[in-house]
Amino acid sequence: MKPLWQEFTKGFNAQLPPFRLVLGLCPALAVTTTVEGGLGMGIATLLVLLMSNLVISLLRNIIPNSVRIAANISVIAGFVVIVELMMKAYTPTLFNILGVFISLIVVNCIVLGRAEAFAKKNGPVRSMVDALGIGSGFTVSLVILGLVREVLGRGSITLFSEANVKFQLLPQTDGYVFRLAVEPAGAFIFLGVILFVINLRSKKEKVAQ
Amino acid sequence: MMEYILLFIAAVFVNNIVLSQFLGICPFVGVSGKVSTAAGMSMAVLFVTTISSMLTWVVVKHVLIPLEIEYLQTAVFILIIATLVQFVELFVQKVSPSLFRTLGIYLPLITTNCAVLGVAIMNIRNEYDFIHTVVHAFSTAVGFGLAMVIFAGIRERQALCDIPGPLQGTALALITAGILALTFTAFQEVM
Numbered sequence: 569m570k571p572l573w574q575e576f577t578k579g580f581n582a583q584l585p586p587f588r589l590v591l592g593l594c595p596a597l598a599v600t601t602t603v604e605g606g607l608g609m610g611i612a613t614l615l616v617l618l619m620s621n622l623v624i625s626l627l628r629n630i631i632p633n634s635v636r637i638a639a640n641i642s643v644i645a646g647f648v649v650i651v652e653l654m655m656k657a658y659t660p661t662l663f664n665i666l667g668v669f670i671s672l673i674v675v676n677c678i679v680l681g682r683a684e685a686f687a688k689k690n691g692p693v694r695s696m697v698d699a700l701g702i703g704s705g706f707t708v709s710l711v712i713l714g715l716v717r718e719v720l721g722r723g724s725i726t727l728f729s730e731a732n733v734k735f736q737l738l739p740q741t742d743g744y745v746f747r748l749a750v751e752p753a754g755a756f757i758f759l760g761v762i763l764f765v766i767n768l769r770s771k772k773e774k775v776a777q
Numbered sequence: 778m779m780e781y782i783l784l785f786i787a788a789v790f791v792n793n794i795v796l797s798q799f800l801g802i803c804p805f806v807g808v809s810g811k812v813s814t815a816a817g818m819s820m821a822v823l824f825v826t827t828i829s830s831m832l833t834w835v836v837v838k839h840v841l842i843p844l845e846i847e848y849l850q851t852a853v854f855i856l857i858i859a860t861l862v863q864f865v866e867l868f869v870q871k872v873s874p875s876l877f878r879t880l881g882i883y884l885p886l887i888t889t890n891c892a893v894l895g896v897a898i899m900n901i902r903n904e905y906d907f908i909h910t911v912v913h914a915f916s917t918a919v920g921f922g923l924a925m926v927i928f929a930g931i932r933e934r935q936a937l938c939d940i941p942g943p944l945q946g947t948a949l950a951l952i953t954a955g956i957l958a959l960t961f962t963a964f965q966e967v968m
């Protein structure tokens with residue numbers, strides 16, 4: 569068995585979502601027009617992933633194999649509702665920015681994928697470490713994507729609009745610096761280019777070895 | 778009538794579900810290798826989206842709101858969709874084996890297609906009545922099919938090209954999707 573630490577770090581290298589593990593693309597593209605959107609979405613996904621991995625791992629010997637997907641989706645849906653209600657109560661502005669995508673965590677392939685690939689075969693502690701690794705990898709990826717898109721697109725960094733924590737780095741005209749970066753088309757292109765750069769680097773590493 | 782036509786055009790072209798709202802990207806990237814599979818997936822999505830939107834609308838208006846448990850919406854919707862997909866699978870298998878052979882393999886994938894759940898939630902958020910819900914769900918699914926088939930056509934051509942190593946696969950697919958999305962933004966000026 570792999571040491572616990574490696575279950576955590578794999579979320580940052582071999583299985584970094586959504587770049588290495590190409591799952592959860594919808595939220596990664598939709599909410600990363602600002603840093604705040606990426607961060608909020610990442611943390612919400614992390615929370616759901618952590619709790620659902622724990623519960624599914626605890627129930628793994630009780631749930632019959634034939635109904636496991638339906639059972640897993642019910643567990644995940646329960647935690648999504650909890651996160652949804654908490655965000656609505658404490659961070660209403662962020663809740664409105666993320667909109668429909670908070671509810672859609674329930675069909676995020678990363679969450680269901682970790683339940684299928686990991687939590688149903690491993691104990692609760694390992695499953696939680698796995699969830700922490702993959703979840704924080706996802707959060708960091710979304711923040712990076714949000715950072716690139718917001719700085720290029722609007723020239724600013726928004727961290728928490730509830731308390732108006734926002735930095736303006738570049739001067740903008742009509743609210744934009746480079747409009748493509750915050751448009752839907754730009755989301756696809758930027759994610760594609762980042763993926764290209766990562767592939768390029770991992771290829772070099774392979775050659776070096 | 779005009780209202781419904783506008784809703785249709787807006788959902789298919791202007792607010793295309795994949796290219797401007799980012800729902801259903803996983804099947805969009807995953808099963809767009811060939812035009813025939815893309816078309817099969819789109820038909821399955823059209824079928825399930827329309828029926829699930831009708832069902833979820835009725836459940837919200839006649840069960841969740843009277844019982845004052847609207848906060849359970851997400852959990853209830855996903856269960857309805859999962860059950861519906863299973864039911865549709867059995868039904869199609871029984872009634873039309875030939876249709877089942879074409880759609881069968883795509884049906885289980887639809888449960889986790891966020892477009893289906895996304896449309897159901899949007900119908901409620903936009904406070905549509907029943908007819909609007911049906912038109913909106915149908916036209917959104919048509920938009921999904923349109924994007925899917927065009928994209929699969931492009932990727933079939935790309936398969937014949939000599940693509941540099943690091944660009945192969947998802948990276949090129951995303952950049953291509955970006956350019957396709959750029960052409961769709963032209964419709965925004967029209968509306």
